[in-house]
Amino acid sequence: MEKIYLDYNASTPLAPEAADAMQPLLTDFYGNPSALHWAGKPVKALLQNAREQVADLVGSSAGEIIFTSGGSEANNLALKGFYFKNRHKGSHIITSKIEHPAIMNPCRFLEQVGAKVTYVGVDRYGRVIPEEIEKAITNETILISIMHSNNETGTLQPIKEIGEIADKYGIAFHTDASQSAGKVPIHVDELNVDLLTIAGHKLYAPKGIGALYIRNGIELEPLIHGAGHEFGLRAGTENTLLAVGLGKACELAKQEEGNPGLKELTNYFWNQLKAEFGEQVVLNGHPEQRLPNTLNVSFVRKIGQDILSAIPSLAASTGSACHAGSIELSPVLKEMAVPEEVGMGAIRFSLGRYTTKDEVDRTILLLKKVI
Numbered sequence: 014m015e016k017i018y019l020d021y022n023a024s025t026p027l028a029p030e031a032a033d034a035m036q037p038l039l040t041d042f043y044g045n046p047s048a049l050h051w052a053g054k055p056v057k058a059l060l061q062n063a064r065e066q067v068a069d070l071v072g073s074s075a076g077e078i079i080f081t082s083g084g085s086e087a088n089n090l091a092l093k094g095f096y097f098k099n100r101h102k103g104s105h106i107i108t109s110k111i112e113h114p115a116i117m118n119p120c121r122f123l124e125q126v127g128a129k130v131t132y133v134g135v136d137r138y139g140r141v142i143p144e145e146i147e148k149a150i151t152n153e154t155i156l157i158s159i160m161h162s163n164n165e166t167g168t169l170q171p172i173k174e175i176g177e178i179a180d181k182y183g184i185a186f187h188t189d190a191s192q193s194a195g196k197v198p199i200h201v202d203e204l205n206v207d208l209l210t211i212a213g214h215k216l217y218a219p220k221g222i223g224a225l226y227i228r229n230g231i232e233l234e235p236l237i238h239g240a241g242h243e244f245g246l247r248a249g250t251e252n253t254l255l256a257v258g259l260g261k262a263c264e265l266a267k268q269e270e271g272n273p274g275l276k277e278l279t280n281y282f283w284n285q286l287k288a289e290f291g292e293q294v295v296l297n298g299h300p301e302q303r304l305p306n307t308l309n310v311s312f313v314r315k316i317g318q319d320i321l322s323a324i325p326s327l328a329a330s331t332g333s334a335c336h337a338g339s340i341e342l343s344p345v346l347k348e349m350a351v352p353e354e355v356g357m358g359a360i361r362f363s364l365g366r367y368t369t370k371d372e373v374d375r376t377i378l379l380l381k382k383v384i
């Protein structure tokens with residue numbers, strides 16, 4: 014039974030080039046990057062190089078990149094850090110109803126300590142409507158946080174337009190780019206964002222490492238207090254090993270920008286699904302404004318988890334959960350008003366750097382047998 018991995022949005026394999034870059038830190042480069050002697054200086058140089066590689070991917074300066082333990086910590090630092098440092102200016106935050114739990118749950122926590130949060134809805138494609146953001150703004154609004162792309166459907170959000178609105182009103186703007194960094198070109202100035210989240214294990218870096226871009230002039234309260242590591246925003250000796258892995262992964266992603274190969278393979282997959290299943294299969298999310306690797310499709314009047322359970326060699330994700338015989342659609346599909354008989358058959362196929370056409374063809378055959 015040859016295994017097929019089509020769950021790259023959940024986690025990517027570690028790029029061999031990133032593993033090679035990390036290897037010397039397991040043996041030779043063991044000094045503390047804060048130390049001023051012969052053992053510390055080369056480690057600090059490796060850390061700085063990694064910071065520059067991450068900055069290059071998003072179009073920022075290296076001094077605007079903070080290493081974190083992953084996307085969740087970066088989101089928490091952005092939301093909580095900004096709120097606690099700036100709540101004297103106002104207590105209102107705007108986000109959307111389709112955010113990842115790493116945004117939703119920090120927002121719910123902040124509501125417990127005095128924040129007011131507005132959760133805006135989306136259209137049938139899962140896109141936030143910029144005008145709805147503008148309508149939600151009050152004189153108390155200090156922060157807007159909207160994901161760059163949705164992790165389930167792959168739908169890209171109108172971040173540039175929302176950023177222009179935030180800039181017009183002098184409001185800080187954060188985007189969670191965990192799912193899109195490394196898949197589509199990102200430039201923080203073109204997007205008009207002040208804070209941007211990166212998750213390492215979504216772009217072929219190790220798990221346990223991420224980054225937060227913080228525009229110069231934006232002030233945050235640290236989540237972890239201690240010594241002055243990471244420009245005073247994250248105490249604790251830096252994990253240079255994982256940072257080097259993330260830096261190399263970002264360098265590889267930058268080199269791949271504009272390569273149409275993955276998008277072409279994803280389109281081929283969708284065309285094969287339509288040819289095989291016709292009206293039995295429906296695309297969830299925006300048909301064009303989407304990540305080049307993501308297909309969230311519904312097999313109408315089927316149950317997504319039943320399909321995947323019948324194909325144990327295939328790794329993919331389902332868009333609904335089955336509890337005691339009843340189907341509960343994901344919050345994202347609910348907000349998109351996807352009918353239950355469609356949404357219950359949702360499966361997210363996410364392709365990646367190492368996906369082959371043969372794997373796609375074999376997946377079609379496996380689905381055909383089950384459906």
